[in-house]
Amino acid sequence: MLDRDTRMAILHLKRRGHGVRTIARLVQASRNAVRRVLRSGDITVPALEREETLGPHRSWVRELYADCCGNRQRVQEKLAAEGVRVSYSTLTAFCRRHGIGVTQKQRVGRYSFKPGEEMQHDTSPHTVPIAGKRQRLQCASLILCFSRMLFAQVYPRWSRFECKLFLNEALEYFQGAATSCMIDNSSVVIAQGSGADAVVASGMEAFARRFGFCFAAHEIGDANRSGRVERQFHYIENNFYAGRRFDSLIDLNAQLRAWCEKVNRRPKRVLKATPHEAFLIERPALRPLPAYIPEVYDLHTRRVSVEGYVSLHTNRYSVPTALIGRQLEVRETKDHVRIFDGHHLVATHGRIERRLNQRATLPEHHDPARWKKHPPPPLPEEGVLRAAAPELSCLVDELKRRHGGRAVRKMRQLHRIFLDYPIEAITPAVATALEYGLIDLLRIERMILRHLAGDFFRLPPPAEPGREQEE
Template sequence: MDDWAKIRQLFSTGEYSKREIGRLVGVSRGTVERALETDRLPKYQRPAVGSSFDAFAPQVRALLAVTPSMPASTLAERVGWPGSASVFREKVAGVRPEYVPPDPADRLVHEPGRQVQCDLWFPHEPLPLGHGQEGMPPVLVMTSTFSGFFQALMLPSRKTPDLLGGMWSLLQAAQAVPKRLLWDNETGIGRGKLTEPTAAFAGTLGTAIKLLKALDPESKGMVERRNRFFRSSFMPGRGFASPQDFNEQMAAWLPIANARHSRSRRASPIDLIAQDRAAMRPLSPVVPDVLFRNTVRLPRDYYVRVHSNDYSVAPALIGRLVDVTADLERIHVAHNGVTVTSHDRAWARQLTVTDPDHVVQAAVLRRQFQTLRRHQRPQAHVAFVETASLSSYDDVFGVDTGRGLTDLSLIA
């Protein structure tokens, strides 16, 4: 290869003939002529030979024509391939594009303040939920596509009120609302169509919530990479006493993670977030409705159910309608607009959460009720029942008993 370059360099000077160049380089004149015939570096190419795959290629093509996505392992089984699995996969990979249309991924350009990608991540190790239970609650992750700045918050569940409450909490922390929130087809947000509470949430904030089409993971690949980053950088070596402890550790770690330099952006997310949020909308003056709501008539056992758990209510309201609301942290019960009971929300499931004061109140009301029943009970008295003459029944039914005979022996 060095000879080819030297030959062309000497010939370009015009000072040497081909014979002289051959003498100087130490090659024949024919080699000099062949080197001057091409302007590309010559390279050795082995002549093409047949492959053992060629005998199976027609069968493979016939199967791919019907089922383009058939796995290579299945194809090898169907055609009876006896050779190396890796060789067969490589050969099939060269043939398959002729039967499967390409799926191009566009290079996206992200403008400041335009879009935040949202997703749920689940820790790979369970953590304590209280009351002897463990679980892996969902973690809401929101990543700005322009700056790469991301937020995260563990939620009690993936139901609609909790998802909306989580988004509202993170948007409040950011003090800004992007033009669009991007979601995969999460059931609590919508599948093909937004749920009514989600649509109302978007309308109140003046933003759009876009649901991705199926089989389009690249459109939110940024937040997907964040999920892998949590698994590799946040979780190792950590222990958690509760979901609240998880959120506290996450809040302390996020500023460190957002300060990492991004080579693609040539800056760290924390350096770009100010420009990003400057292009977003301000928070709506109207607070969106993100609460769980239910109205029930309080039963005799004075408990209401919220997300699989039962919470006690002041027993004086038994039989009356009460309004139950729940956010990410508290359960509230109100009557006629006045809050009468509040509880910390439990993360464990199938619990009965009781306020001891409610048990005391119930005991007092029970004694009052029993005393009142005793005072209202009627006094015992003797009932006088008139005894009817049996002869009157004989007169009614026309029975002649011979009452006119004084000698009873005559009856016989």
């Protein structure tokens, strides 16, 4: 089929007096095609009309599509079962032409912001290797929409406590806050509703009021509304993590903060400047930080166990022994765990990461008499051996040092030797053994027997020299 420009050339050449054969040669088309264009006298390309295989079954295809929950492959199988065989590409093209299961595409807009008008905040799950072990972390980021200044950190979990920690640190990094903060409809910030009807949780609303901004949620599915912050997660995943090694979560966040500083000083084509340079324009329009920013903490109520500890996220923190059984208030901050009895601060511990099952004990809470492990009493056999001779007492000490604990088996074996042989034979044998560092009781027993030979046992007479040669 000839396109619009070729049809226009054919009509133009005809008006100049050229024949059909000449026109066909010049436009490289068949003479019949040239004649059809001249007969129509129109440069509009006619629509290609073909009979559709599924045309008579359009309503049936629509019903099957709804019945199969939008699975076009099942629609194709059901059509084939009824004798209507079409290829999958024919079915999908038919559905597109007739709007079956096709969502009308919407244009996306371009948002422009004035200095200090809006900032955007969101989180994204990332899997990051830390100290050779892959961990699932939550990456949180905040960006100023006008200057595109970025700040990001990662956390092992994401709750309102971590959200307040992050926003507090980010706003201190920017030295101010924009008028509004655009978020998605996360339950961490939103108590109920969505979009324009979203109701911000009271704790988060009070936090925003302290810094002079308000939260605003976009409609569900309208991710383009928060596109400034959404784009950065792909950049962090594919640029920051690549080729970097992290020893701990603290090391990761320190490197991520330094990376944000570097990114904020890179030129952006859309800004025709760096975010840091644009920030110099935006900073006077930001809401200034309050004169006093209280430390963010999460409040817990715990009862002191009989061991003198309070449990928090599988970790245990010590308190004075006098508070055993009392119900105390635990304030968890970013770096510390503070324990209060009413208004009285009773203990301050360094915060341990969650689910490590560790125990933190302050020196003043350690009671040696309470936690000292008393060794078991010595065996009765040991007392008998120590009272028998100084050499046996030294051998007992060596046996306990070598075998640990009470050396029960060795102690009873030495006691049996003491009962079986006279002390006059045992003492010199043990003294000789200790002189050479020998504590093997079997060899000591042979030494005792060698010492007793001829005194307590009848030995065979020595063989005669001549008789020994005859034999």
